[in-house]
Each structure stands twice: as C-alpha cells, then as structure tokens.
Amino acid sequence: MLWVALATAIMLLSGELTREADDGAILAALIAALRKATTQEVTDAPRRAAALRALSTFEAGLTAYRHQLVTFKACIAAADAKYGATQADYDACSGPLVVERASLRSNLVTAQTEYEGAVNEAERTRVAQAVLALPEARLLDAVRTGQVKNSSSTRSRGIEGVVSERHVTLPRNVVAVMYGPLTSPTFGQRFPSRIIDGGTSYAHLNQELVDATGVPANLWNMRGGASVGMFDDFEAGALFMPLQLGPKFHYDPVLIFFTQQFRFKHADLAIRASFQTPGDTGWGLNPGAMLSLPGARLAARVGVFVPMEVGTLRQKLDPIVGLNAPLRVTWNLVPTLFLLADSGVAYDHLAQKGQLNVPLGFGAGYSLLAGSKVIDITASFNWDHWLVPAPEQGDAHFEWQAYRIAFGASLYFQAL
Amino acid sequence: MFRSRLLVGVAAVLGVAACSSRPPPRLAVELTARATAKAGVVSLVVSDRERARRLREIYQEVVSLSRDLDRARVMARAQCATELERRATSTKSDPIGSGVLGCSIAPPVTDRAALDRYTQLMLESRSLLTPREFEKLARVR
Numbered sequence: 001m002l003w004v005a006l007a008t009a010i011m012l013l014s015g016e017l018t019r020e021a022d023d024g025a026i027l028a029a030l031i032a033a034l035r036k037a038t039t040q041e042v043t044d045a046p047r048r049a050a051a052l053r054a055l056s057t058f059e060a061g062l063t064a065y066r067h068q069l070v071t072f073k074a075c076i077a078a079a080d081a082k083y084g085a086t087q088a089d090y091d092a093c094s095g096p097l098v099v100e101r102a103s104l105r106s107n108l109v110t111a112q113t114e115y116e117g118a119v120n121e122a123e124r125t126r127v128a129q130a131v132l133a134l135p136e137a138r139l140l141d142a143v144r145t146g147q148v149k150n151s152s153s154t155r156s157r158g159i160e161g162v163v164s165e166r167h168v169t170l171p172r173n174v175v176a177v178m179y180g181p182l183t184s185p186t187f188g189q190r191f192p193s194r195i196i197d198g199g200t201s202y203a204h205l206n207q208e209l210v211d212a213t214g215v216p217a218n219l220w221n222m223r224g225g226a227s228v229g230m231f232d233d234f235e236a237g238a239l240f241m242p243l244q245l246g247p248k249f250h251y252d253p254v255l256i257f258f259t260q261q262f263r264f265k266h267a268d269l270a271i272r273a274s275f276q277t278p279g280d281t282g283w284g285l286n287p288g289a290m291l292s293l294p295g296a297r298l299a300a301r302v303g304v305f306v307p308m309e310v311g312t313l314r315q316k317l318d319p320i321v322g323l324n325a326p327l328r329v330t331w332n333l334v335p336t337l338f339l340l341a342d343s344g345v346a347y348d349h350l351a352q353k354g355q356l357n358v359p360l361g362f363g364a365g366y367s368l369l370a371g372s373k374v375i376d377i378t379a380s381f382n383w384d385h386w387l388v389p390a391p392e393q394g395d396a397h398f399e400w401q402a403y404r405i406a407f408g409a410s411l412y413f414q415a416l
Numbered sequence: 417m418f419r420s421r422l423l424v425g426v427a428a429v430l431g432v433a434a435c436s437s438r439p440p441p442r443l444a445v446e447l448t449a450r451a452t453a454k455a456g457v458v459s460l461v462v463s464d465r466e467r468a469r470r471l472r473e474i475y476q477e478v479v480s481l482s483r484d485l486d487r488a489r490v491m492a493r494a495q496c497a498t499e500l501e502r503r504a505t506s507t508k509s510d511p512i513g514s515g516v517l518g519c520s521i522a523p524p525v526t527d528r529a530a531l532d533r534y535t536q537l538m539l540e541s542r543s544l545l546t547p548r549e550f551e552k553l554a555r556v557r
Contacts, residue, residue, distance in 0.1 A: 005431065070440065124513060131511055158453040158455055
C-alpha cells in the first residue's frame, strides 16, 4: 500500500498519470463548462432548454464512448489471459466497436445541429470564449493539430528478470525489498569502518585486522531494506534494518542511497550518493560513479567511490577518507542461475600507509518468478582484504583468514 | 517541530495519493504495461533461449504497436475535426460548431490495422508457449 501510494504520488506530481489517462475526464470537464456557459449566455428560456438538451446528448455520448472503451479493454484483457483464445475472440472485441462508434457519431452530429439551431452566433462566441479559457481546452487544440499525447517514459517499466541484463537502477515503479547480498544498491558500499551488504552475514577477521580496525573478530549482521525506481532512471532506497546480532546486539547505522543513471546503447553510467546515519565514527558518506555493461549472459560493473566517515557536529573527528574501486563480473549460466566474481582495489584510509587492499569474492544466485514477483536467492563469500600488496610492515601477502559470508533473498515487484 | 510537520505533510500526500482513484489509462498504456511486464521476465519462464528471444521481440513489438494505436486515434480525431471544420458555418474556435468536441468524443475507428497486428502477435505468442508457461506469464500482469 505504501509503495502504491508513493508511486501514485510521484506519477501525480510529475503529471505522468494525466499523460497516461484517457481523455474522458477532460472532455467531461469541457462539457460541464459548456453547460455552465450556455446557461449563463443564452437568456431565452426555450432556446436555452434546447441547447442544454443537445449538451445532454454530448454527455450521454461521452458516457457511451467511455463505456465502449472499458468494455473493449476488458474484452482484450480477457482474451489476452486465455491460452486457447483465437482470432474470433479478438474479433468479438473489435467487431461491435465500429457499428457502435458510427451510431454515436451520428447522434453527436444531430446534437451539434440542434445546439447550433438553439444558440445564435453571438452567444456561441461568448460560450466558446468562456470554455476556451480553461486549461482543459488545450485538448481541443491537440485534437485539431493531431498532436500525440506520448508518455514521457523512455524505459520499460517491467521488472528486469535476468540478472546480467539488469540496469544499475530499478525501472520506474519497481520496488526491491532487499534482504540478500549482491544487489545493485550495495555494490561498492565499503566504508572505512564497515562493509555493507544485505542479508544475514558472518564476518571473521584475523587478529591483525582486529587490532588495526577495532572490529570484533566474529561479527554477525542482518541487514534489510528497500529501494524504489522513482523515475525511469532514478532510484532511492535505504537499508533501514541494519542489525548487528553478535557478538553484541545493536542497531547499526542506516544506509540511504540515491542513484541517477544515464543509459547508453550498450552501457549505463550512474552516479550514486550514499550516506550512513551517525555511528561510532559519525556520518558516513560514499559518493561515487559506476559504469555498467549489461549483457545477455555476461555483465560487468566497475565503480569509483570515495567513502568517508566525518564525525558529527557534536562529536568532531578527523575525517577518515578512503578510495574504493570495485569490479563485479556476473555470468548467467542460464537465465535463472548466475555466478558472480567481485574484486577491485580498496584503500580504506588514505591518510595511513599500507591500507591498500585487493578484495576477492564469489557469489551465486537463483532468480525465480513467483506470481508477479521476482525473487533472487543469493549467497556470497568474500575476502575483503584478500591481497595486501604494500603493507606498512612486511611484504605483500594474502589474508585468507579474514572472510565474510552472506546469504539471503531479495524480492522485486511492480508497485503500479 | 519542523520535522514533525514535514512528516505529517509527506504522510498526508501519500495518504491522498493512496486514496485517490487513478484515471483509467488509455488502451495503449494498458497494452504496453502488460507487454513490458512480460518482456522483462519471459526468460525466467521460458528456458529455451530461442523461444524466449522471439517472445521478447513480440512483446517489444506490442509496445511499438501501442504507440501506433495512440497515433491512429489522434489522427482519426484530427482528420474528423478538419473535415467538419471545413464544412462548418460557425467560427473555428467554437468547440461544438466546429465539430471538434464531437470528434473528440467519438472518433472514427481507424486503428484496425494495429489491432489486427496485435491479435496476430498474441496468437503467435501462444504458439511459442506451453499452457503452463502461458499461465505463469499471465500472472505477471
């Protein structure tokens, strides 16, 4: 309900609902205005009554036209939903339409003649002036000029099923309920003090990293949230259920993100602004950009982010600024089953030496269609500090003992 | 204080939006919505890549046909209005006398070609789907 309300509100405010609607409501408003103006301008009672009778025919005609459309649309929808539908089923929908429309046209031509007979030239001019002053009268200009009322949408609004074919942001009105790793909004969400992904996760750090970061050696988290495609290429969302389950239970900072995408023929470029509500190190910010190459079987995504933790106004801290360039390759073995490899480079604290890391991770997932919803069941295994090429002390080495496992599921559906 | 007012404002907008009735969409919008909903997920339902590809093409053609339907309807209205205006005795701006209102309410049916193509595509889609696959896709929208 919340999503329907949100999507409707956005469509309403952006004028998209009006662009998608049939013209029935506008025409009804115009006829009502004609009735009002005719009542005011035609002073002679018998002529006024005749003119209003003619307008009633227009009103009845509009009602009949709208009824025809509703019946026709329902008939087509019923045929579309029937596996055994034949040409005859579709013909039965459009067959009566021609006859009904011709009869309606003839009634309206008669009503037009009656109206013209009842209202003189001067009165008609005044009525027309009153009606044409309304914003709804723009429709009449559009009718004269043959202007097509196109939806402003440039992107399909259906759920994108195959993972490797998905764009960076969700299509408009599509909602994702995220409770699994490897979703698009959590790509590159590596802050200096924590790495954020959806689902249930267990992270194990070796003693060296525990000492360096102050993060517990065994960490259980549960993170869930939602995102919504607010416009064709703009998505917003939050991981608003960020729980640390162990070693001690507490609420982690909430992650909020906004992504704007620019679609090209074979690639998507996106900019994302993410921030975390204050935690131990204050506000977290993670602005960045992504380049995504979707494909039928293989997809790649690379990003550059500048994560930082900046304290708060009350609790001033020296900002911790990092640099993160994640890389993800997705391979759909079949449309429903996919594998992922994550890597890249990450420098968690630019002010300190030896913080360069090369992470390595793998993931797998299964997408299934359940009714009108798509569910991705996902799991991932990551070494977030897999290769330390230039530590402050010692030689380059691999960190096999620090790993993170995550699993969960994410749900996608159309709000409208 | 400001924050609570803002929250109340947002809640009120969402509440009004949720309770307001949506104006009925045009036929073209409904057909597009059904086709795009299926096009995105057809590969998850139909495992055979070749059939899935053709089905996706069909749904994409429905989207472009929907645009044709819109165009045909608008052109029919415009043509009807132009013809009546030529014959009209009253001023062009008069919505009734010029015939524009009548043509807007009941334009002639001229979109048969697009509708016939739509029927062909829908029948072809059935030939590419098993009943089970069809039912799954029909549930999408």
